[in-house]
Amino acid sequence: MITVLAGGVGAARFLTGLVQLVKQEDLTVVVNTGDDLDLFGLHISPDIDIVTYTLAGIVNDEKGWGIRGDTFNCLNMLKLFGEADWFNLGDQDFATSILRTNMLKNGATLSQVTAKVSHDLGLRLKILPMTDDKVATYVQISEGFVHFEEYMVKRAAKDPVLGVKYVNVDMARPAKGVINAILSSERVIICPSNPIVSIGTILSLKGVREALRKTCAKKVAVSPIVAGAPVKGPADKLLSGLGVEVSAFGVAKLYADFLDGIIIDSVDAVVEKSRIEALGVKVVAGNTLMKDLATKVALAKMTLEL
């Protein structure tokens, strides 16, 4: 059994490689829900949908989110009504959020919704939201705190980051199965996702970090930082905003209390390897840029063999 901690696009791409090597039935993916938001009265779970659509083979590969070939007629009509026009959601994508909102209203948990959607899209692995409770990641900018999606999408991640908070995280419990998956797995893989607002959010949940320290599983991360910059997204702004070095070393340090090993990109090997190993974390260097399926599979292979 393998447990994977995942954010959005980076994690989803990594997972497409991993499922080539590991039976879906042996995989539990714990997905960040700190980006979840309520728009148009609908519960939207960006990272869960990205992971689900990507593994189901229906994601819009170019964008990394949404469904390939989807139309945007519902959203355009909502714009005509003056509704939030900064968040993109295709017509098929709306269906997922409508289903989710309605199931939640009728008493289902987010875990149950997530299981139904992934099952109906033909997946056999277990996708778990990190929590069934509401946790929201807020980013502090000069104007105050804004929801992560607002920071990321509406404001195009342009503001310098002054801080991050995970709203309601103290009240939230990990979803049923999360702690047990970590404790009973042979291997826990931390995806090349944002260490602050994806993985960091999962780690901030009560009991998760403790479980990672306690489990006998090998804990292996993939650095999302290559040559001092994130492969995708605003991880650099978030890391430096929180005083964390924007490097594979900086990432390894965030996970050092539980991490056994980390895959870093070959371009960082000379500078980073010895620094990270000084943290007590094994290092394997290789190609971490997931350009095609072959490189994704090769990267997944490294995480399984380290």
Place this chain on the structure above:
Amino acid sequence: MITVLAGGVGAARFLTGLVQLVKQEDLTVVVNTGDDLDLFGLHISPDIDIVTYTLAGIVNDEKGWGIRGDTFNCLNMLKLFGEADWFNLGDQDFATSILRTNMLKNGATLSQVTAKVSHDLGLRLKILPMTDDKVATYVQISEGFVHFEEYMVKRAAKDPVLGVKYVNVDMARPAKGVINAILSSERVIICPSNPIVSIGTILSLKGVREALRKTCAKKVAVSPIVAGAPVKGPADKLLSGLGVEVSAFGVAKLYADFLDGIIIDSVDAVVEKSRIEALGVKVVAGNTLMKDLATKVALAKMTLEL
């Protein structure tokens, strides 16, 4: 000032003629909401949307409902999730219902939602839901009572009708402005809509029938029954199921306690005119089949001149 009592497609087509002759600002349209239903957790108001889209010039003319050129990607995805697959709702149409549901959740009335949608679609007339409370029209068939839309769409109006009930009508109040519009208008027009499940629902609301009897307005109906059959829809099944004669006379009799005049089709003139006049209702015969804009305008003109 003119007040119009309206159902769905027949009313909407009639109104496209009327707005050629009357300033929108002088029109109040009171629309049946007994067909409203909750599907996918969304509040759907079929008749309000049909009237609004038609007057806004964006309706799918062929079907009579929905938006011209709309796609059905959201609905198809919901079908994949095993959700109700008998009700058709296009992607843009979903936007209206999402907006409505969200506004209602945030405390707006259906009247406020309806006003916003019609305003945003460029209309200047006042469209009022018959009530801001929940009223649901149920049709009794051999298996029991089913929601009107289920009878009409899911079961294709095939079942013999044993009865009709307007659920919650005793608790519902006419929306703000409905009674006053009837009392203060010069003319009240009853559209060629289903006399049982469109107009009948409006008339069943506390105070509406009394206001129609009391008002000094001229009250003029257009018969939706031509040559013993409805122009569109299942009015014949509903009328005969309730023991009402399926004829212009049958319709006039339902409204006779308040009606001043009725427009019937020329084909019915010989048989129906004297029978209806015996009820104390004036009769004008003409072409009531609204094939094109010219016949719609001519029909509207008759209702204004009677």
